[in-house]
Amino acid sequence: xxxxxxxALYERLHGPSADxxxxxxxxxxxxxxxxxxxxxxxxxxxxxxxxxxxxLADDDxxxxxxxxQQSSSALxxxxxxxxxxxxxxxxxxxxxxxxxxxxxxxxxxxxxxIDRRSARTRQRNVRSCRNALNAxxxxxxxxxxxxxxxxxxxVISDLSEGVDYFQELVxxxxxxxSQTPWDGFMEFLDRFEKEFKKQLTADSIERHRxxxxxxxxRLHSLEEDKARALEDQLNxxxxxxxxxxxGPSTLDWMLDRIEEMVEAACTTKHPELIKAMSxxxxxxxxxxxxxxxxRGGQTRQAYSVAISKTAKLSGAAQDALLERIGAAIAxxxxxxxxxxxxxxxxxxxxxxxxxxxxxxxxxxDSRLAAAMYRAEADAFALSNDDIVHRIRAELRxxxxxxxxxxxxxxxxxxxxNNMQIVEAVRGARDERLTVQKLPSKLWNxxxxxDDYQIEMxxxxx
Numbered sequence: 024x025x026x027x028x029x030x031a032l033y034e035r036l037h038g039p040s041a042d043x044x045x046x047x048x049x050x051x052x053x054x055x056x057x058x059x060x061x062x063x064x065x066x067x068x069x070x071x072x073x074x075x076x077x078x079l080a081d082d083d084x085x086x087x088x089x090x091x092q093q094s095s096s097a098l099x100x101x102x103x104x105x106x107x108x109x110x111x112x113x114x115x116x117x118x119x120x121x122x123x124x125x126x127x128x129x130x131x132x133x134x135x136x137i138d139r140r141s142a143r144t145r146q147r148n149v150r151s152c153r154n155a156l157n158a159x160x161x162x163x164x165x166x167x168x169x170x171x172x173x174x175x176x177x178v179i180s181d182l183s184e185g186v187d188y189f190q191e192l193v194x195x196x197x198x199x200x201s202q203t204p205w206d207g208f209m210e211f212l213d214r215f216e217k218e219f220k221k222q223l224t225a226d227s228i229e230r231h232r233x234x235x236x237x238x239x240x241r242l243h244s245l246e247e248d249k250a251r252a253l254e255d256q257l258n259x260x261x262x263x264x265x266x267x268x269x270g271p272s273t274l275d276w277m278l279d280r281i282e283e284m285v286e287a288a289c290t291t292k293h294p295e296l297i298k299a300m301s302x303x304x305x306x307x308x309x310x311x312x313x314x315x316x317x318r319g320g321q322t323r324q325a326y327s328v329a330i331s332k333t334a335k336l337s338g339a340a341q342d343a344l345l346e347r348i349g350a351a352i353a354x355x356x357x358x359x360x361x362x363x364x365x366x367x368x369x370x371x372x373x374x375x376x377x378x379x380x381x382x383x384x385x386x387x388d389s390r391l392a393a394a395m396y397r398a399e400a401d402a403f404a405l406s407n408d409d410i411v412h413r414i415r416a417e418l419r420x421x422x423x424x425x426x427x428x429x430x431x432x433x434x435x436x437x438x439x440n441n442m443q444i445v446e447a448v449r450g451a452r453d454e455r456l457t458v459q460k461l462p463s464k465l466w467n468x469x470x471x472x473d474d475y476q477i478e479m480x481x482x483x484x
């Protein structure tokens with residue numbers, strides 16, 4: 024009976040049909056255990072030997088003459104007492120929820136796996152799920168699809184295990200807050216490098232989520248003959264799926280379950296893992312920082328340690344300690360500041376310092392200087408659009424490429440235009456305008472530099 028209840032709990036919490044959107048409350052747990060207890064008691068009462076064993080079991084944790092409801096409640100209390108289950112606060116529903124302990128989950132998975140009809144796979148990452156789906160699409164092979172189903176199942180199980188691992192680390196930190204958690208922190212760093220680093224980067228569910236969606240959509244839209252062949256293979260080699268499915272097609276049910284598990288891992292378990300890791304890192308960092316500050320304060324404030332040691336001693340021991348301290352600090356030179364150099368400001372002086380000074384008045388000369396500065400800055404600023412418009416008109420007029428060295432430099436505007444024209448043409452993003460650097464140099468009385476050829480292609484070219 025206990026093993027059957029543990030299997031049912033594992034199927035509800037971590038099995039392929041698990042509902043990760045809702046936590047398991049006491050009422051849900053009782054409703055889950057009650058039919059399992061009823062079925063187990065009926066099966067055992069059909070055999071006389073089993074009935075005798077049941078009577079012995081009743082003396083352990085089930086009250087004599089208890090009905091099925093009382094038996095399930097007693098079984099629940101026993102699982103909590105013996106460390107199979109634990110309670111935690113559901114912040115969303117503001118209720119008490121139930122889950123497996125880490126040790127209870129390991130044993131429950133073993134019981135569940137023994138009764139599991141599908142073969143177990145070795146790989147446990149989301150890339151394996153994506154590759155198996157691609158192989159199923161390419162080869163139209165049901166074995167690859169079953170592998171993808173098991174990979175998706177293990178991905179969400181591993182994320183749940185990671186969340187439980189960090190919650191256990193946080194509980195250990197709270198219990199051992201007076202001691203620096205160096206061992207646990209180093210264990211976390213080692214496991215992060217080997218496992219969680221890959222799980223959050225190359226094997227991130229966010230990274231492969233859309234690709235898995237696309238492959239599943241393509242598998243849903245297979246040709247009729249391929250879909251029928253894949254359906255027949257699944258019904259032949261995965262009879263457990265035919266019994267668990269909802270609907271007429273095993274293929275569609277399995278693809279929907281894979282997508283649901285991937286979505287649940289992405290939207291629920293992956294954020295929970297990151298949040299649990301963040302909470303542990305914050306708690307561990309604060310405790311480590313506090314320990315370092317305390318240790319540093321002891322080294323910087325040795326006189327506090329000396330005072331505390333002196334207070335704990337008495338008589339000859341205290342005199343001996345004071346003599347050693349005196350001999351140690353005898354060569355030290357102490358300089359004190361003159362108290363007369365410290366003077367407190369009066370209240371009126373403090374108020375004057377805090378008051379905001381009056382805004383300065385803007386004179387005519389300052390306004391004129393600001394206007395002249397703006398005019399000088401605008402005088403040497405040319406618009407790139409105006410330059411491009413001017414060079415387009417010049418190219419249409421000449422109907423041939425223009426070299427930069429042939430442009431006029433009669434005025435200051437012409438000189439500034441020539442110095443800025445290459446940058447303006449390149450920034451115009453007009454495919455018809457092209458600028459080509461020439462091997463020759465440009466020399467005039469104003470500046471020297473590389474020569475360029477500007478050309479505008481016709482639309483008919």
